[in-house]
Amino acid sequence: MPRPLRKDYYNEALQYSYANHHGVRQNRAANTYSGNYAINNTLRPAGNMAHIKANTVKYPSPVRQNPKAAKVPKRKLKKGLNPLQLLIKLVFSLCFFAALVYYVFPYNFVNYFEPMLLNRVLNKNVKFNAKEFVMPTAKYLANSNFNNERLIVPLRHSKAQMVPLAPSSRFYALEDKLNTLALKYPQIQPSIYVWDYTKSRSAEINSNAIYPSASIIKLPILVELLKYSESLKKAGYDPIDFHSKLQFNEIYRTEGSGTMQYEASGVYHSIHHLASIMIQSSDNSATNMLLEQIGGMEGLNSAARNWGLPSTQMTNWLPDLKGTNTVSAKDMATLLYNIDNPKFLNSNSKYAIQQYMSNVHNTTLIKAGLPKDAEFLHKTGDIGTMLGDAGIVYAPSGRKYIVVILTKRNFNDYSARDFIQQASSLIYKSVIENADVY
Numbered sequence: 231m232p233r234p235l236r237k238d239y240y241n242e243a244l245q246y247s248y249a250n251h252h253g254v255r256q257n258r259a260a261n262t263y264s265g266n267y268a269i270n271n272t273l274r275p276a277g278n279m280a281h282i283k284a285n286t287v288k289y290p291s292p293v294r295q296n297p298k299a300a301k302v303p304k305r306k307l308k309k310g311l312n313p314l315q316l317l318i319k320l321v322f323s324l325c326f327f328a329a330l331v332y333y334v335f336p337y338n339f340v341n342y343f344e345p346m347l348l349n350r351v352l353n354k355n356v357k358f359n360a361k362e363f364v365m366p367t368a369k370y371l372a373n374s375n376f377n378n379e380r381l382i383v384p385l386r387h388s389k390a391q392m393v394p395l396a397p398s399s400r401f402y403a404l405e406d407k408l409n410t411l412a413l414k415y416p417q418i419q420p421s422i423y424v425w426d427y428t429k430s431r432s433a434e435i436n437s438n439a440i441y442p443s444a445s446i447i448k449l450p451i452l453v454e455l456l457k458y459s460e461s462l463k464k465a466g467y468d469p470i471d472f473h474s475k476l477q478f479n480e481i482y483r484t485e486g487s488g489t490m491q492y493e494a495s496g497v498y499h500s501i502h503h504l505a506s507i508m509i510q511s512s513d514n515s516a517t518n519m520l521l522e523q524i525g526g527m528e529g530l531n532s533a534a535r536n537w538g539l540p541s542t543q544m545t546n547w548l549p550d551l552k553g554t555n556t557v558s559a560k561d562m563a564t565l566l567y568n569i570d571n572p573k574f575l576n577s578n579s580k581y582a583i584q585q586y587m588s589n590v591h592n593t594t595l596i597k598a599g600l601p602k603d604a605e606f607l608h609k610t611g612d613i614g615t616m617l618g619d620a621g622i623v624y625a626p627s628g629r630k631y632i633v634v635i636l637t638k639r640n641f642n643d644y645s646a647r648d649f650i651q652q653a654s655s656l657i658y659k660s661v662i663e664n665a666d667v668y
Contacts, residue, residue: 370545375528390538392568395425395560397432404433404660408653415649418637422653423559425567425632426661433657437560440541441636442553444611445487445512446620447530450542450557450565452505452586454524454533456579472502472582476519486549487612488513509586509609514548521547539564551613559634562620566632569622583607587621594647595619596633599654601626614641619650625662633657 361368365382372380404424412420412435421441424433459470475498483491490499490513504520507513524530527544534542541558568574569583587607596619597606608621618636635653639646 372528374532375525380528390536392537392539392564392574393571394538395432395564395567396430397425398430401426401431401433401660404657405435407656407660408433408435411649411653411656415645417643418639418646418649420649420653421559421634421636423563423632423634424657424661425563427630427632433660434560437563437634438541438558440556440558441618441638442550442611442613442616443542443544443555443557444550444553444613444616444618445514445548446557446562446609446611446618446636447542447544447548447550447555448508448512448517449562449587449609449620450534450539451517451521451524451530452509452583453565453569453575453579454530455501455505455520456575456582457533458524460576460579470501470523472505473500475500476504476523478515478519482515482518484514484518484547484549486514486551487511488515490515505582505586506589510589511591512610517548534561537565537568549613553613553615557636559620559636562634563632566620566622566634595650596621596623596635596654599651599656600658604658611636615639617646617650623658625658627662629662631657631661 361379368380368382372382374381374383401424408420408422412418420435421437421439422433422435423437426432455470463469478490478493478495478497478499480495483495485491488507488511490507499516499519501520501523504513504516508516508520521527521530524533527547530544531542539557539561541556541561544555546552546554569580575583584607587609588605590608590610592610592612595610595617596608600606600623603626605624606621607624608619611618611620616636616638618634620634620636622630622632624630633654635650637646637649
């Protein structure tokens with residue numbers, strides 16, 4: 231029986247025709263076709279073509295497809311935007327640009343373009359101070375000084391140089407008496423701190439409140455002057471010679487307390503003399519001369535931070551009639567307490583402070599409420615709205631205590647002086663004469 235054509239002939243022939251169309255020669259389909267043809271011719275008997283045709287499997291003839299005739303999908307066209315959406319977008323854009331033009335452009339022009347560019351062109355003769363532009367508060371707010379430039383620098387937190395007051399108990403009986411006394415003077419706002427050396431107890435009334443310092447600020451100026459002299463010696467330099475002289479110029483002349491304001495310019499005074507009249511007669515001109523020796527207000531403020539006095543701040547050269555320089559009763563008590571601290575002041579500085587403070591001319595405040603045989607080392611302060619006194623009381627028995635009394639008052643109200651005198655007498659009796667009462 232004749233062998234039928236292979237069933238995969240037409241498929242292979244289709245691949246062959248496609249390959250020929252693309253220029254790729256493939257021999258497999260041709261070889262297969264030749265093989266079938268040869269076999270069929272070999273097995274075909276003569277005169278029996280009808281039988282072969284009857285038994286031959288017919289397959290549909292392959293159809294050659296042209297690749298170029300392949301259909302390409304048409305691109306879908308975007309539908310048109312809704313007119314309502316277009317209108318909404320247009321309105322929104324117009325509102326946005328209108329707000330931009332109305333608010334942003336004028337603000338930028340007035341605050342940035344005009345002062346930074348336009349004014350510099352129109353005002354070429356005007357000098358631009360970059361420091362004032364960057365630090366506008368440097369004129370009245372600074373905590374450091376470098377090359378005669380006021381600066382604001384981060385505070386470095388370190389251990390305070392002064393020993394803080396740490397009372398073992400409170401003198402509540404004395405506090406009650408002082409509060410009762412204050413009720414008799416409703417126009418007075420007192421701030422009081424008392425420290426009893428013998429029993430390490432304290433009496434406090436509003437002691438941490440910040441008050442105008444008046445001339446009491448001269449006490450930390452004196453301490454810093456002596457501390458600065460000590461630091462120079464420790465660093466290997468010559469300490470301040472208190473017998474050396476400074477020239478009094480017009481820049482130091484100022485009104486207020488003291489007689490140096492009436493002296494002629496160009497006169498020389500020793501540092502010792504300036505320190506004496508600063509404390510004893512509260513001379514403002516002498517204070518400004520010594521203040522410059524310790525680095526000005528910034529030098530004093532830096533020292534106060536290092537000492538651990540948070541409320542002591544100087545922002546104005548003397549006379550500070552508006553009361554911008556500040557202290558607190560506890561700050562001044564801490565300063566007085568550390569005069570005896572050998573790690574803070576040496577013996578020579580301690581002796582000098584005692585000499586200056588033992589001959590203060592104003593004895594109408596705390597001193598007036600003490601017995602005549604009691605010694606008092608102190609510094610007073612007096613401006614229109616504040617009256618105060620701060621010092622150390624030495625009793626004949628050998629006992630001593632620190633007392634600081636600050637009062638806010640109506641302008642030049644003399645009742646504040648009466649309050650301080652009565653409070654001083656009450657404190658002396660409670661601490662020295664009735665020492666066992668708590």
